[in-house]
Amino acid sequence: MSPVIGQTSGMAVGTLLSRLTGVLRDVALVAAIGTAVFSDAYSVANSIPNIIYILVAGGAINSVFIPTLVRRMQEDDDDGKVFADRLLTLVGSILLVLVLASMILAPLIIRLYTTSEWDTANLHVATIFAYWCLPQIFFYGVYTLVSQVLNARDSFILPMFAPIANNIIVITTAIAFMSLNHFIPTAENVTSGQLTLLGAGTTLGVIAQALLLLPALSRSGYHYRPRFDFKGTGLSKTGDMALWTIGFVAVNQLSFLIISNLTTYANAVAQINGTTAVGFTSYQKGQLMMMLPHAIITVSLITALLPRLSRHAHHGDIVAFGRQLTDTVRLIAAFIIPSAVLVFITGPTVGILLYGHGATSTQQASAVGFVASMFALGLPAFSIFYALLRSYYAREDTKTPFVINLVFNALHIGVGSILFFTLNATFKVASLALAYAIAYTIVCIVTWRRLAKDIPALKSPSHPQLIARVSFASFLGAVVATALHKLVFSHYLATTNGGSLLRIGLDSFVFLATYLGLAFRLKINEVTNAAVLIRNRLGK
Numbered sequence: 001m002s003p004v005i006g007q008t009s010g011m012a013v014g015t016l017l018s019r020l021t022g023v024l025r026d027v028a029l030v031a032a033i034g035t036a037v038f039s040d041a042y043s044v045a046n047s048i049p050n051i052i053y054i055l056v057a058g059g060a061i062n063s064v065f066i067p068t069l070v071r072r073m074q075e076d077d078d079d080g081k082v083f084a085d086r087l088l089t090l091v092g093s094i095l096l097v098l099v100l101a102s103m104i105l106a107p108l109i110i111r112l113y114t115t116s117e118w119d120t121a122n123l124h125v126a127t128i129f130a131y132w133c134l135p136q137i138f139f140y141g142v143y144t145l146v147s148q149v150l151n152a153r154d155s156f157i158l159p160m161f162a163p164i165a166n167n168i169i170v171i172t173t174a175i176a177f178m179s180l181n182h183f184i185p186t187a188e189n190v191t192s193g194q195l196t197l198l199g200a201g202t203t204l205g206v207i208a209q210a211l212l213l214l215p216a217l218s219r220s221g222y223h224y225r226p227r228f229d230f231k232g233t234g235l236s237k238t239g240d241m242a243l244w245t246i247g248f249v250a251v252n253q254l255s256f257l258i259i260s261n262l263t264t265y266a267n268a269v270a271q272i273n274g275t276t277a278v279g280f281t282s283y284q285k286g287q288l289m290m291m292l293p294h295a296i297i298t299v300s301l302i303t304a305l306l307p308r309l310s311r312h313a314h315h316g317d318i319v320a321f322g323r324q325l326t327d328t329v330r331l332i333a334a335f336i337i338p339s340a341v342l343v344f345i346t347g348p349t350v351g352i353l354l355y356g357h358g359a360t361s362t363q364q365a366s367a368v369g370f371v372a373s374m375f376a377l378g379l380p381a382f383s384i385f386y387a388l389l390r391s392y393y394a395r396e397d398t399k400t401p402f403v404i405n406l407v408f409n410a411l412h413i414g415v416g417s418i419l420f421f422t423l424n425a426t427f428k429v430a431s432l433a434l435a436y437a438i439a440y441t442i443v444c445i446v447t448w449r450r451l452a453k454d455i456p457a458l459k460s461p462s463h464p465q466l467i468a469r470v471s472f473a474s475f476l477g478a479v480v481a482t483a484l485h486k487l488v489f490s491h492y493l494a495t496t497n498g499g500s501l502l503r504i505g506l507d508s509f510v511f512l513a514t515y516l517g518l519a520f521r522l523k524i525n526e527v528t529n530a531a532v533l534i535r536n537r538l539g540k
Contacts, residue, residue: 014160028174031358045129132199166205173201286371293339322457334526340379347373378437411439473518
């Protein structure tokens with residue numbers, strides 16, 4: 001049995017609770033603000049702090065900080081304490097300057113990320129939201145930096161639970177907004193006080209998420225002390241690696257900029273034509289539905305994997321490095337592929353159950369679920385690629401991921417643009433999700449083949465054989481569940497919330513029963529070992 005399964009269970013629980021409360025947060029927000037142009041104004045403004053943070057510092061922190069800190073903890077007499085102090089001080093100072101600069105440029109940034117079809121009222125609302133949300137940049141940095149220090153010291157669990165506080169605050173904010181605004185919100189009928197409530201409540205959640213981690217630093221044995229003596233301290237190598245990572249993120253954000261403009265345009269046109277509102281918010285929520293199994297399964301595994309890979313890379317143990325990587329990839333495949341198939345077949349129904357409330361119609365909610373189904377087609381490739389990419393960062397190679405990411409974004413935007421301008425309005429936003437899936441599938445295959453030249457463990461034919469067995473079992477599970485749904489369930493279940501919930505439950509039960517039965521018959525050990533572990537723990 002892989003030790004990773006047992007060691008990541010605490011993180012998986014924390015991630016599961018964080019993601020489930022995150023789903024409730026999204027349900028509350030969509031019920032409060034809908035999926036039309038007003039919701040796009042909020043969603044774009046609330047995304048910009050994350051975009052700017054990741055563009056300037058977040059990508060470098062996530063992919064460079066842990067490998068470098070692990071190395072310095074092993075090499076430095078003080079376990080890397082002074083190095084971490086300097087890095088925290090430097091990044092924190094950069095983020096504070098970034099907050100001030102972005103708030104000055106907020107109106108220009110909003111115009112950059114939205115369609116020219118928007119009128120002055122919607123631009124004004126989005127800008128107000130941006131002013132409230134942009135301070136999140138600093139607190140995203142605090143949360144990520146403290147999390148990475150804790151992770152480097154093998155303390156993983158609390159950072160997985162902290163987002164729960166954020167989610168609860170935003171849920172409360174959305175409920176309060178609904179109690180004040182009894183209409184489908186638009187830029188014209190929402191008051192300045194209601195805008196303040198939404199903006200301030202959203203940012204307060206991010207602040208709470210960051211500050212909750214600070215007490216854990218002292219418990220881990222680390223006590224931060226600001227240090228501004230950066231010159232000649234070894235930060236230059238970290239900076240060199242970070243440049244490629246910043247380039248990696250910059251390419252992603254250029255792609256996101258195009259997606260943001262296309263999806264806000266699609267929604268503005270839908271509003272003009274009186275058709276179903278499907279735009280940026282629908283794209284974003286559909287992607288979040290797809291990301292739920294990735295966050296619960298893959299992120300938990302990779303969070304524990306990266307420090308181990310960094311240690312193996314530091315010691316030059318390519319055999320242990322390859323074994324750790326392939327064990328993790330096999331676990332991801334065994335659980336992510338069936339999760340993706342389940343999201344694909346239940347997407348529209350899940351969309352109705354989650355988002356068909358308040359300011360959102362059943363048609364709009366179903367459209368969100370359809371977008372999620374298109375995203376789900378690329379979930380296995382996305383998750384496996386996510387693991388493979390971390391093997392480059394563990395070896396402190398940030399240039400190769402930049403090149404690979406350039407290829408992905410070129411494929412995503414190229415294929416997506418062709419589909420977007422070819423298909424009718426109903427499928428425009430979903431086509432961008434489909435292009436995302438196609439691009440990740442191609443890039444994952446190319447990355448695997450490239451990595452196999454350096455990591456012999458990836459050349460084993462047992463890995464594609466496992467993926468084939470898992471895919472076959474998942475496909476048959478989907479066929480059985482879909483057939484029963486069409487022949488039996490659809491005749492007796494109404495399209496209500498209760499009916500949707502029962503449909504999802506029955507489809508999931510049939511699918512999982514079929515998949516698990518085939519997994520045992522096909523000897524998919526990653527599934528059977530996990531089942532034994534769960535059974536033993538339940539027995540205890």
